[in-house]
Amino acid sequence: MRVKLLAGNWKMNKTNAELPAFFAGLSTELRIELAAVQDKVEVLFAASYTLLQKALELAGPHKIRIAAQNCHWLESGAYTGEISLGMLQDIGVRAVLIGHSERRQYYGETDQSVAAKTKAALSKGITPITCVGETLEERKANKTEAVVQRQLLAVLNAVEQPGDLIIAYEPVWAIGTGHSASSAEAQDVHAFIRQVVHQKMGKNAAAAMRILYGGSANPANIAELLTQPDIDGGLVGGASLKPDDFAKMIRAALEVAH
Ligand code: PEP
Numbered sequence: 001m002r003v004k005l006l007a008g009n010w011k012m013n014k015t016n017a018e019l020p021a022f023f024a025g026l027s028t029e030l031r032i033e034l035a036a037v038q039d040k041v042e043v044l045f046a047a048s049y050t051l052l053q054k055a056l057e058l059a060g061p062h063k064i065r066i067a068a069q070n071c072h073w074l075e076s077g078a079y080t081g082e083i084s085l086g087m088l089q090d091i092g093v094r095a096v097l098i099g100h101s102e103r104r105q106y107y108g109e110t111d112q113s114v115a116a117k118t119k120a121a122l123s124k125g126i127t128p129i130t131c132v133g134e135t136l137e138e139r140k141a142n143k144t145e146a147v148v149q150r151q152l153l154a155v156l157n158a159v160e161q162p163g164d165l166i167i168a169y170e171p172v173w174a175i176g177t178g179h180s181a182s183s184a185e186a187q188d189v190h191a192f193i194r195q196v197v198h199q200k201m202g203k204n205a206a207a208a209m210r211i212l213y214g215g216s217a218n219p220a221n222i223a224e225l226l227t228q229p230d231i232d233g234g235l236v237g238g239a240s241l242k243p244d245d246f247a248k249m250i251r252a253a254l255e256v257a258h
Contacts, residue, residue, distance in 0.1 A: 002210050004226060004253045005166065005233035007044040007129060008240025009069070009097065009214070014047070016054045022243055023058040029247030032254075035063040040257035042233075043250060045240065046097045046129070049083060056092050067095035067129065070103060073116035085124045095127040097235075099151075101172045111154035119158045122165060129166045129212070129235065130155055132193070136173035144171075145192055152193060156200045166210045167193055168235040174215025176237055183224045183231075186213045190230035219248035226256040 014022070034043055044065040047055045055066045072082040088096065098121065099114030114130060121128040132151040134144045152167065159165065169189050174181050181189075190211045198206035213225050214235030225231050233253070239245045 002208065002232045003039060003042055004257050005042045005044065005210055005212060006222075006246070006250055006253050007046065007067070007168075007212060007233065007235045008246055009046045009100070009235055009237045010048065010051075010240060011069070011102070011237060012048060013241055014051055016051060019051065019054050019058055023062070023064075025243030026247055027062060029244050030250060033062070034250075035061075037254060038063055041250060041253045044095060044129075046095075052088070052093055053091050065095055066093060067097055067127075068093050069097045069100065071096045071098070071117055071121065071126075073113070073120040085120055085126055089124060089126060093126070095129060096121055097168075098128050098130045100131045101133055101170055101175060105172070111151055114151070115154045115158035118155045118165065122159055122161070122163045127164045127166060129168055131168045131170050131214070131235070133168075133170040133172050133175075133215070139171065139173060144189060148189060148193060149196055152196050153200065156197065162197070162201050162205045162209060166212060167197075168212040168214050169193060170214035170235060176216070178216050180216040180218070180221050180225075181213070183221075183228050186225060187228035187230055190228065194230050217249070219245050219252065222249045223252040223256055226253055 046067040046069045059066050068088050071085050075084055075086055098117045099109055103109040118128045118130045132148050134147040138147050171181050193211050194206050197209050210232040212233040212235045213231050217234040217236050218239045
């Protein structure tokens with residue numbers, strides 16, 4: 001059984017001073033200990049580098065996972081401004097977002113760099129949450145499956161075993177726009193992703209892989225998204241910044257998981 005995963009992507013938001021109130025607020029709003037429901041729902045936040053250490057300290061007791069939002073694929077070297085997976089591991093980070101569309105769009109991330117980062121993370125035992133998704137123009141041109149398949153195969157061709165690779169399907173047109181994909185639209189692409197994984201990596205890998213949906217997920221639409229058979233969780237931007245909204249989403253995920 002695939003345990004649901006709600007992953008918050010804080011992007012370039014929050015300071016260390018804000019974190020204690022955030023985690024305290026989340027815990028109060030939740031009214032349950034996440035550690036007690038780990039077999040049903042996992043929670044993770046992807047934070048900026050300067051927040052990682054404090055977030056790990058505060059999240060650890062609640063069994064909330066903390067991820068970085070990017071990494072380099074090489075161990076070390078003359079790459080000013082970059083962070084290696086070894087550096088993340090050094091402070092206890094065990095997960096990383098890779099190839100978010102904002103990084104593809106604004107920072108020249110390519111299918112090749114996304115594949116190299118995913119491969120490096122898996123080899124280090126760090127869980128990659130690797131993002132794929134089409135733009136509005138691509139969707140309108142009926143290229144959704146072709147684009148997602150290209151992005152996904154670049155990654156799957158690079159890794160020998162998928163390990164605990166998590167794929168996030170994030171249609172670019174739905175990110176931060178308030179226009180989520182409908183649950184049926186998302187389910188169609190998730191099923192397609194699972195089929196591509198099946199063809200490339202086999203039945204067991206496809207059955208085990210968690211595929212998250214991201215793009216304007218919020219407390220009002222998360223339950224319906226999560227009831228779809230191939231949607232195993234959410235990657236949530238805006239609605240992960242407020243503890244009350246995110247707590248509502250976690251509670252909805254728990255209800256679906258029952
Ligand atoms: C994201 O940044 O991954 C995301 C899905 O953002 P939002 O939920 O704000 O659309």
